[in-house]
Amino acid sequence: MTQSMYGRIAIAGVGEAAISTTQVRTAQDLAVEAGLAAMADAGVSPREVDGVITASPAGDPHFMFSTLVAEALNIPARVNMAIQAAGASPGMGVLYAARAIAAGDAHTVLVCESDSRGAKFKGDKIQAMRAARPWTDDWEDPFGLTVPGKYALVAQRWMHRFGGRPEDLAAVAVAARQHAMRQPHAPRKDPLTVDKVLGSAMIASPLHALDCCPVADWGGAVLVTTVERARDLRPPVVRLLGAGEGHSPYHLADIDDLPPAATRQSAQAAFGIAGVKPSDIDTAQVFDAFTIAALIAMEDLGFCEPGAGGALFAGGDTALGGSIPTNTTGGMLTWGNAHVIVLPEAVRQVRGDAGINQVAGAELALAHGIGGPMALAVTMILGK
Amino acid sequence: MSDTPIPAKPSPSPGDATAPFWAACAEGRLRLRACTACGARFTPTRAACGCGCTRLEWVEASGRGTVFSYTVVHRAPDPAFRAELPYVIAIVALEDGGRLMSNVIGCAADAVRIGLPVRAVYETVGEGVGVPKFTPA
Structure with missing residues (x-):
């Protein structure tokens, strides 16, 4: 070895x-x-x-x-x-x-x-995405399942388990928008409120249009x-201090429990290898194609107790100056489904080069990717 | 309005391993896979048991279960589903083991809750191919 x-x-x-x-x-x-x-x-x-x-x-x-x-x-x-x-x-x-x-x-x-x-993709984006997919899944497609629908099934289970409300999900979108509003070129930067999220079109309950990324x-x-x-290239050197993967089954119906264990698995590995704990992390960049994904990720990464994700976003902890500034770009909820967005931003935060949304003195950044309605997860911890 | 035909919904394309499941649904029965070593039961997405056994057999299931999670879909993936909007998708936990993704039909969308007891009903969608759907028990 x-x-x-x-x-x-x-x-x-x-x-x-x-x-x-x-x-x-x-x-x-x-x-x-x-x-x-x-x-x-x-x-x-x-x-x-x-x-x-x-x-x-x-x-x-x-x-x-x-x-x-x-x-x-x-x-x-x-x-x-x-x-x-x-x-x-x-x-x-x-x-x-x-x-x-x-x-x-x-x-x-x-x-x-x-x-x-x-x-x-012209017209209805959900239909265009489905049409671009060359295969039919026997266990999901005959029933009209959509990608937002998959995350909605996870969200409904999360709300049931913890007494969560659609307002908790909306808080994630509002928090993302606050980071976006500081950036002149952000595609979504008009002021956003919880009421506005809840008033946007229902896509798959409990997810509204503004719970979904463009x-x-x-x-x-x-x-x-x-x-x-x-060391011979552009300074400062940003090192990968720890990382981990998590894997759950492909079909949501086949996953033992929801939310899937993938993020807990990847987080445990990454923190263990890096030898740090969630409270040591200065900024988190997490997958947020849907509000519920970022909310659950923050819980499962250990930034708050299970069930407390909505309060974490609503209470300002994820804002600049909060305990764990999160998705400082405005995330996918602002920029669209660019899964990769978490990586360059985590690196720039550690470099001290993240511009207007730089987290002062950031030394440790966490980047977290999620795939296939939370079945796959990868956590990375970066530092100098 | 127009008489543009509604396109067909996607239907399962059974492979060797799953054909008995879909064929049973076409006959109004629900079948699960069961491990011959430890007795664990699952839906046919699994070809081997977690205990390591690869000898699985088909067992009859009651088709009864409860809603494990659900969503009311307001935006369809495909024009074939548009006429049914809004419709309910649910993960159903079967009393005999395993879970299935399906629809809950035969009730108002806002009547569906996690824990709702349901029973399987079946729709034939092709030659020897049926799909299980669920309705309040």
Whole structure:
């Protein structure tokens, strides 16, 4: 057994693609632009990178997607794969990149996630997303299940278990908006109240339209390398101090209990490896495609007691100056379903480079990805 | 209004492992998989038991259960469901073991609660293929 890779792996570059709400851009173009930005941020050229890991775009699917991206960027890859872990793909990508580097199979791996769902999907976005999916699931599709419906089933169970209310979910959207309102280019930045969330159209009870992220295009990338190599690149070095994965069954009906154990599993591993506890974390960036996902994630990550997630968001703990400033970009609820959004922001917070929503003195950041209605989870703890 | 036909809902495409489940539903019966070693029961998404046993047998289930969770869907995934909006999707915990994703039909959407006792009713959707739905018991 080799020495643990944690503490020896760094994220040396971060980048995003520019998003257009009108122009249709391919998932490949978005991945390439984000990848170039991440490499430029680190100060490396494609020929100095030897691995590419991508997600598998669902709105604009393509066979061997990571190979396409490596080809377009002219990266001489020794490690190359596309991950299918839905919203957990970017975080899983970082873990597999770290493992490949620790094993000596690569030294610098570009991890990117992108998708084309915004301008490309005309009309009803829920139907467009379903139409883009090439398979039928025997156990869910005959009954008319939707993606918001899956999270709604988790939310209903959470409310039943803890006496939660739709207001608790709405508090997550309101908190995200407060971070968004400070940013001039945020796509959603008009003032938001709990009443406004509850007054928006019902999508799948208890989830209203404003409990759901916009369907959008995105591209984001991070460059993973050794701490040794990162010392020669852009300062400061941001290290991966601990990480973990969690896995539950694919079908919600087959998961032993809701919320699924995946986040508790990934959190336990990440905190154990990093040797820190939730109260040591200065900022959290968590998957929030739906309000309920971020709410439960904060509970299961240990930032509050189970059942207290709504109060955590409503009480200002997740705001700048609160006990755990969360989703300081405004999250997916602001920017659209860019699962990768948690990663560049966690890195920038640790660098002290997060702009107007910088958490003062942030030393430890947590990034948490969730995939497949909370069946998959990946937790990462980053620090200098 | 128009006489545009409503498109068909997606229906199961049984594979070898699951065909007996859907065929039983077409005959108005619910079947589960049972482990021949430890007796655990589950829906046919599982091909092996957690105890390590891979010899599973089909057992008859009562089709009774309770609502484990539910949602009232107001935005459909596909035009085939639009006429039924809003409709109820529920995870039903079967009294004989295992859970199924399904619809609760035959009652007002706002009458559905977690814990509601339900029983299976069956819709035939193709040659030898039925799907289980649930209605208040």
